[in-house]
Amino acid sequence: MKALPYASTADSHIAHLVRRHRQHSSPLAAIGPYLYLAPAMILVAGFLLYPALDTAYLSLTNAHGVSQPKFIGFENYAAFFTDPAVITSLENTLVWVIATLLFPVGLGLAVAVLVNRIPGENLFKSIFYLPYAVSLTSTGVLWSFILSPYGVLNAFLGAVGLGRWAISWLIVPPANTYAMIGATTWQSMGTNMVLFLVGLKSIPAEPVEAARVDGAGNWQTFRSVTWPLLRPFTAIVVAMAVINSFKVFDIIWVMTQGGPYRSSETLAVTMYRDAFVLFQSGYGSAIAMFLSAIVISLTVVLLRTSLREEVA
Amino acid sequence: MAEVTAKHVFKRFGEVTAVNDFDLKIRDKEFLVLVGPSGCGKTTTLRMVAGLEEITDGEIYIGDRLVNDVAPKDRDIAMVFQNYALYPHMNVYDNMAFGLKLRHFKREDIDRRVKEAAEILGIGQLLKRKPKELSGGQRQRVALGRAIVREPQAFLMDEPLSNLDAKLRVQTRTELKKLHARLETTAIYVTHDQTEAMTMGDRIVVMKDGVIQQVAEPQEIYNRPANMFVAGFIGAPAMNFLKGRLVKEGDNLYMDLGTSKMLVPAERAKTWLPYAGREVMFGIRPEELIHEGAFREAHPDWVVPARIEVVEPMGSETYLYLTVGDQAATSRAEGNVIAHDGETMEFAINMERVHAFDPETERAIA
Numbered sequence: 001m002k003a004l005p006y007a008s009t010a011d012s013h014i015a016h017l018v019r020r021h022r023q024h025s026s027p028l029a030a031i032g033p034y035l036y037l038a039p040a041m042i043l044v045a046g047f048l049l050y051p052a053l054d055t056a057y058l059s060l061t062n063a064h065g066v067s068q069p070k071f072i073g074f075e076n077y078a079a080f081f082t083d084p085a086v087i088t089s090l091e092n093t094l095v096w097v098i099a100t101l102l103f104p105v106g107l108g109l110a111v112a113v114l115v116n117r118i119p120g121e122n123l124f125k126s127i128f129y130l131p132y133a134v135s136l137t138s139t140g141v142l143w144s145f146i147l148s149p150y151g152v153l154n155a156f157l158g159a160v161g162l163g164r165w166a167i168s169w170l171i172v173p174p175a176n177t178y179a180m181i182g183a184t185t186w187q188s189m190g191t192n193m194v195l196f197l198v199g200l201k202s203i204p205a206e207p208v209e210a211a212r213v214d215g216a217g218n219w220q221t222f223r224s225v226t227w228p229l230l231r232p233f234t235a236i237v238v239a240m241a242v243i244n245s246f247k248v249f250d251i252i253w254v255m256t257q258g259g260p261y262r263s264s265e266t267l268a269v270t271m272y273r274d275a276f277v278l279f280q281s282g283y284g285s286a287i288a289m290f291l292s293a294i295v296i297s298l299t300v301v302l303l304r305t306s307l308r309e310e311v312a
Numbered sequence: 313m314a315e316v317t318a319k320h321v322f323k324r325f326g327e328v329t330a331v332n333d334f335d336l337k338i339r340d341k342e343f344l345v346l347v348g349p350s351g352c353g354k355t356t357t358l359r360m361v362a363g364l365e366e367i368t369d370g371e372i373y374i375g376d377r378l379v380n381d382v383a384p385k386d387r388d389i390a391m392v393f394q395n396y397a398l399y400p401h402m403n404v405y406d407n408m409a410f411g412l413k414l415r416h417f418k419r420e421d422i423d424r425r426v427k428e429a430a431e432i433l434g435i436g437q438l439l440k441r442k443p444k445e446l447s448g449g450q451r452q453r454v455a456l457g458r459a460i461v462r463e464p465q466a467f468l469m470d471e472p473l474s475n476l477d478a479k480l481r482v483q484t485r486t487e488l489k490k491l492h493a494r495l496e497t498t499a500i501y502v503t504h505d506q507t508e509a510m511t512m513g514d515r516i517v518v519m520k521d522g523v524i525q526q527v528a529e530p531q532e533i534y535n536r537p538a539n540m541f542v543a544g545f546i547g548a549p550a551m552n553f554l555k556g557r558l559v560k561e562g563d564n565l566y567m568d569l570g571t572s573k574m575l576v577p578a579e580r581a582k583t584w585l586p587y588a589g590r591e592v593m594f595g596i597r598p599e600e601l602i603h604e605g606a607f608r609e610a611h612p613d614w615v616v617p618a619r620i621e622v623v624e625p626m627g628s629e630t631y632l633y634l635t636v637g638d639q640a641a642t643s644r645a646e647g648n649v650i651a652h653d654g655e656t657m658e659f660a661i662n663m664e665r666v667h668a669f670d671p672e673t674e675r676a677i678a
Contacts, residue, residue, distance in 0.1 A: 206397030209364050213468075214411035214458070215385040224410070228401040 052292075059285035069282060076286035085262045086287065089270040092177050093246060096266055099178070100245035103185040105237055108192025113222065115193075116200045125197065129190035136187060140254030143183035144170065147255075170256050173263035180255055180264065184248070192237050199233030200226070239302035246295050267291045314375035314465040314498060315340050316361060321370035323356050323522075330356045332522040334370070338466075343492050343499045345513030347506060348545070353522035354502045358468050361500060363387050374465055385414075390459035394471040396451045398443040398458075404430075405439040408457045429457040432491070449480050456491070466498040473508065485511055506546050510534065518542045535665075540674040543595045543667060549631060552596045552641040555671070560588040567594060567666065571637040575613040577663055584668055584677055592677065595667035598631070598644035601659050603651075608660040618643075620655045634659070 059076055063069035080086040115124040131139070146152045147169040154166035169179040203226060211221045227234075249268040252258055258265035258273060265273070267287060275284025316338040323331040331353040338344045346354040359365035361372055363384035372379050379387050390411070398407050405426055412422045430436040433453040443451055452472065459467055472488075473481045489512055492499055503509055509516045510530045518525040518533065518541070526538040537543035543551045556569040558576070565581040565588060566573040576584060584592075601618075602608070608615055618634040618641065625647070632643040632651055636659075643659060651657060668677040 204395075204397075206393045206395060207399050209362075209384075210391065210393060210397040210458075211399070211410070212364065212384040213362055213387075213389065213391045214462070215414040216410075217383070217385060220414060225399060228399075231401075 055285045055288055058282055059289045061282045063281040063285070065279035065281055072282070076283050077290070079283065080287060080290070085265065086267075086270055088262060089258075089265040089267050092174075092264060093248075093266040095174070095177055096181065096245045096248050097242055099181045100184070100241050101238065103181065104188045105192050105241045107185065108189045108237070109196050109234075111189065112193045112196035112200055113226075116197060125194070128193050131187045132190045134187060136184070136250045137254050139183055139187040140180075140251040143179075143186070144255050147179050147183075171260055173260075176256055176264045180251055183255070184251055187251075192241065195233060195237050196230070199230045202233075203229045235302065235305065239299065242298055242302070243295055246291065246298070315373070316466055316498060316500065317371075317373040318357070318361070319371040319373070321357070321360060321372060322368045323353070323360060323365065324368045330522050331360070334522075334524060336517065336524065336527060338498060338500060340498055341496045343489070343501065343512060343514045344517065345501045345503060345509040345515070346517045346519060347503055347509035347513075348519035348525075350504055351521075352519040354504075354517075354519050355470055356522075357519075358391075358470055358500060358502045361466075362389060362391050362468050388465045389468055390462045390464040390466075391468040392455045392459050392470065392472045394474055396443075396455040396475075398451055398454055400443050403440055403442055404435065404446070404454050404457075407443070407454055408461050411458065411462045425461045425463075426457075429460045432460065432494075433457050448476055449484070452476060452484065456488075460491075460495065464497065466500065467492075469499065469501045471503055472501075474503070474505070488512065506548065510546065516546075518545060520545075536676070536678070537595075537667065538676055540593065540595070540669045543669070543676075547597060549598045549642045549644065551667070552598065552601065553669075554594045554596065554636060554639050554641060556592060556594055558584055558587045558590060558592050558668070560585075567592075567661075567663070569594075569616065569637055569639070572616045574616065574661055574663055576666075580663070580666070580668075587668070587670075587677055591671055593669040593671045593674075595669060596641070596661055597665065598642045600662040600665045601634075601641060601643040602662060603632070603643060603645050603649060603657060603659050607662075608658060611660050611663075614660045614663050615658050616661060617656055618659050620651050620653055620657060623651050623653060 058069065060071060060073060061069035062072050062075075111124075111128055115121050115128075118124075134142070144151075149166075149168045149171075151169075153169065154163075157163055157166045167175060170176045207225050207229070208221055211225045216224060247268050248266050249272065252264060252266060252269050253272070256264045258269040262270070262273075268291060271284050271287040271291060273284075274280045274287060278284075318334050318336050318338075321331060321334040322329065334353075334357055346357060348354050356365055360367050361374075363379065363382060367380055374387055374389065399410065402410065408426045408429060409422045412425060417425075426439070427436070430439060433456060435450060435453045435457060438446060438450060438454070443454065446454065452475075455472065473484055476484060485508060501508075501512060509518075510533075513530055515527060515529055516533050517527045520541050526533060526542045528536075533542060533546050537546065537551075540553065544553070554569055556567055559566045559568045559573065565576040565584060567576055616636055618636045620632055621635055621640075622633040624631040624633065628647050630645045630647055630649050630651070632645055632649070634641045634643055645651070669675065670677055
């Protein structure tokens with residue numbers, strides 16, 4: 001592209017100023033910008049970059065917290081693809097990801113659409129959002145009571161004549177994973193609902209009204225107009241939900257600790273157990289690297305598509 | 313194509329009555345303009361016809377069908393919105409085809425109709441573009457195209473020109489009128505712009521505070537406004553209102569403005585006679601406050617002196633802002649008039665075309 005004449009004049013003027021500035025200023029001025037950046041850079045380097053690199057190195061060793069770690073190449077990585085515990089954990093993680101999209105996200109959207117612009121919207125919004133004020137750990141404790149063999153859920157099933165459906169929810173796989181997903185849905189659906197509501201309110205009324213006049217019923221209006229216009233918000237909600245579900249840890253650790261017999265572990269729980277309970281630091285680090293790779297690549301892909309597809 | 317009938321329609325939002333007893337039959341193929349200041353209930357009325365707003369009381373018919381409880385999608389009407397309301401994620405073709413797809417038209421029919429409409433509107437080359445890649449005028453055409461392809465019973469238009477720049481607005485005004493003549497579909501058009509109303513409407517409905525003030529053809533509205541609101545709202549510059557009295561002297565009736573008296577022509581005197589001796593609000597259009605010499609000489613009984621406050625040359629004409637006695641008035645004079653601020657000049661009021669209003673009811677004395 002051809003530069004505009006006045007732009008090039010301005011550029012050369014700025015270059016001249018910079019030259020003159022450099023000639024006349026102290027050596028400190030040259031490193032000034034870096035001094036301002038230093039605190040943030042030290043924090044990132046010390047608490048993120050170094051541990052990440054160290055973990056990457058550990059994952060290539062047989063470190064187990066006692067003797068000097070020995071470099072073993074990719075053996076840890078090769079091992080966990082044949083480790084039944086890791087395979088179960090991977091399967092559970094995928095169940096968490098899919099279920100999170102179906103329930104906390106899907107229900108969040110459904111509830112947002114239902115309560116949007118109805119009388120009492122604020123009341124419903126508050127009710128659905130309230131559980132988010134409870135931490136995941138407390139949610140875990142609370143739902144452990146509800147789901148225990150003598151808990152509220154089984155008592156309720158018995159009372160309505162569905163006693164034969166009562167089971168030890170947190171003991172029997174795969175019900176234990178589903179039960180914990182249920183608890184997470186209760187806690188996190190409200191946030192998604194609020195995000196979707198923000199999105200719904202940002203959609204101008206006119207295209208929706210135009211669709212109604214054009215001949216669209218409620219479902220067609222939603223499918224053809226509301227849903228496409230909601231896309232930037234959906235992308236963000238989905239990105240956050242997928243990333244969080246890959247990392248899910250606290251509620252499982254509180255409710256089942258990944259058991260019984262590692263049946264409800266996810267990758268994050270497996271990583272924690274191997275690294276900090278069984279002190280297989282090298283092996284745990286390999287799992288951590290694998291999990292990080294998935295989460296980082298998903299983040300990049302989702303953020304890119306969500307930014308690119310943003311509807312103007 | 314159909315008549316649209318509103319029978320005693322009301323719309324209340326809580327305590328506020330937005331539309332108050334709207335009762336009107338809109339003829340088949342008519343271009344009806346609803347005009348009034350913002351908040352007068354014109355858009356709410358249109359939205360009730362569209363089905364986007366519920367009717368609190370009364371009945372609306374499209375053709376012979378009562379549509380009070382019919383969903384917008386089943387009313388067979390098309391609407392053009394003020395900000396176009398195009399579907400931002402669809403290209404021009406899909407925007408126009410959307411309504412036809414929903415009605416399960418055959419693909420060839422959709423294609424033919426969309427292309428025909430695009431041809432009429434001159435947007436054939438834009439069919440693949442998204443709305444954000446179009447100018448305001450082009451978006452406007454797509455919005456019209458979306459309405460045309462449907463071949464609905466009635467077009468509803470909510471200030472469709474107000475987002476266009478002044479020049480394009482004038483041009484599109486004419487095109488819309490031509491389009492209506494070609495399509496022969498009943499059209500209800502909402503605007504706050506009296507020029508649009510005058511130039512486009514077969515009939516004009518002037519509204520204020522939710523109440524119809526007058527329904528008539530443009531010339532009728534201009535020449536025989538039903539009340540002071542209509543008189544002041546239609547016409548630019550606005551009609552002058554001068555307070556005065558009707559005075560009977562012998563067989564003659566005079567308009568007495570305090571400083572000067574003007575003879576009321578016999579025809580008008582007959583209708584105004586009951587108001588003799590009473591205070592009356594006189595309405596004089598700026599073009600009937602005439603400085604031109606020949607007219608003044610022909611009507612010496614109608615002459616009144618006025619002080620020029622401001623001279624506003626517009627090119628083809630000049631607006632003179634005056635004080636008549638102690639009341640403000642505007643005269644629309646020829647472009648080449650010679651007038652100076654502070655000067656006192658003589659004007660003749662065309663008494664054949666003066667309006668008189670009852671100052672209490674504000675209704676025309678006719």
